[in-house]
Amino acid sequence: MKAVLLDTDDQFHLAEIDPPVPGSGEVAIQVAYAGVQWGDVLVRDGHFPIPRPFVPGFEAAGRIVAVGAGVDPARVGEEVTALIGGGGYAEVVVAPAVLAVAVAGLDVRTAAAFGWVTPTAYDLINTVAAVRPGDSVLIHAAAGGVGSLAAQFAVAAGAARVAGVVGNPGQVDYARQFGYQEVFTREDFPDALGEQQFDVILDPIGGPTRLAALERLAPHGRLVAYGNIATFEPVHVSVNDLLMHGRSLLTYNSNLLSQTNPDRLADSARRAVQLVADGSVRIDITAEYPLADLGTAVANLADGVTRGKSIIRIG
Numbered sequence: 106m107k108a109v110l111l112d113t114d115d116q117f118h119l120a121e122i123d124p125p126v127p128g129s130g131e132v133a134i135q136v137a138y139a140g141v142q143w144g145d146v147l148v149r150d151g152h153f154p155i156p157r158p159f160v161p162g163f164e165a166a167g168r169i170v171a172v173g174a175g176v177d178p179a180r181v182g183e184e185v186t187a188l189i190g191g192g193g194y195a196e197v198v199v200a201p202a203v204l205a206v207a208v209a210g211l212d213v214r215t216a217a218a219f220g221w222v223t224p225t226a227y228d229l230i231n232t233v234a235a236v237r238p239g240d241s242v243l244i245h246a247a248a249g250g251v252g253s254l255a256a257q258f259a260v261a262a263g264a265a266r267v268a269g270v271v272g273n274p275g276q277v278d279y280a281r282q283f284g285y286q287e288v289f290t291r292e293d294f295p296d297a298l299g300e301q302q303f304d305v306i307l308d309p310i311g312g313p314t315r316l317a318a319l320e321r322l323a324p325h326g327r328l329v330a331y332g333n334i335a336t337f338e339p340v341h342v343s344v345n346d347l348l349m350h351g352r353s354l355l356t357y358n359s360n361l362l363s364q365t366n367p368d369r370l371a372d373s374a375r376r377a378v379q380l381v382a383d384g385s386v387r388i389d390i391t392a393e394y395p396l397a398d399l400g401t402a403v404a405n406l407a408d409g410v411t412r413g414k415s416i417i418r419i420g
């Protein structure tokens with residue numbers, strides 16, 4: 106089969122290799138499209154200690170063509186979107202059966218773009234922060250993959266006010282299409298908020314932004330930390346102060362969840378699929394590349410050239 110190998114020269118090479126065989130609890134998927142995500146930049150740049158060459162690719166969509174021991178053979182033929190630890194940039198990928206989720210109504214391009222960001226955004230809003238009708242929500246990195254989806258899930262959950270923070274003024278109009286009523290620039294945060302407080306704040310930024318955001322939580326408000334885009338510097342918070350104001354600091358890690366409780370992640374993915382399928386949530390696919398151009402796709406993401414989601418055409 107055709108696959109892309111990431112080699113020691115940090116380049117993606119199109120190659121012909123043997124297709125993988127599903128083991129116990131796994132399915133083999135004939136991949137139609139795969140999604141590009143920031144993790145591809147991290148593996149390209151050597152941030153994960155994976156022996157090379159290997160086939161990268163964390164998310165793929167297509168049809169199940171074989172199942173391993175313990176998996177219902179009736180799943181052969183099912184169209185799925187799969188959350189995987191690698192191997193997605195190939196004509197066939199093996200995935201844990203539990204994380205190969207039926208796409209039920211999604212076209213296969215959208216199913217590939219669904220990836221990890223959609224169940225993550227779903228869980229941040231619905232499972233972790235538990236947004237209720239009437240809540241106010243502030244979303245950092247508002248125009249990013251998670252942010253653009255989280256805003257839509259917040260609206261679908263009945264949030265009364267959804268505000269976002271973006272990096273530069275050029276992102277403001279782009280972000281607004283996802284349901285934000287107000288969009289602030291990072292430079293203006295938190296001063297431009299005035300006295301506003303929020304029931305829920307989503308924070309993948311870290312450092313001083315996290316501390317400033319905690320100060321903006323309304324009584325009984327929840328801040329969810331789910332990344333450290335800007336910095337890994339420790340954030341020291343007084344639990345007594347949080348308790349005094351009835352504020353909560355929560356975290357979310359979808360990769361860990363996929364290992365400890367894959368069934369819970371799959372359940373969220375299925376609920377998210379429904380909201381995408383019924384049009385409540387739109388995934389903005391802005392670029393499509395053939396498998397041979399994966400290197401360009403990843404470079405464009407790394408260089409900030411692309412907005413929205415890029416996908417790779419394989420099948």
Ligand SMILES: NC(=O)c1ccc[n+]([C@@H]2O[C@H](COP(=O)([O-])OP(=O)(O)OC[C@H]3O[C@@H](n4cnc5c(N)ncnc54)[C@H](OP(=O)(O)O)[C@@H]3O)[C@@H](O)[C@H]2O)c1
Binds near residue numbers: 331357
């Ligand atoms: N915990 C989990 O389960 C989980 C799951 C998925 C992703 N994540 C994390 O969530 C974050 C967002 O992921 P994504 O897929 O949405 O990424 P993305 O689409 O690449 O968006 C990242 C956003 O980060 C903003 N940004 C970049 N540099 C920044 C900085 N120095 N300070 C503040 N903001 C900055 C950019 O905003 P502007 O363009 O507006 O500047 C960009 O829109 C990443 O850190 C990722 O690792 C966590």
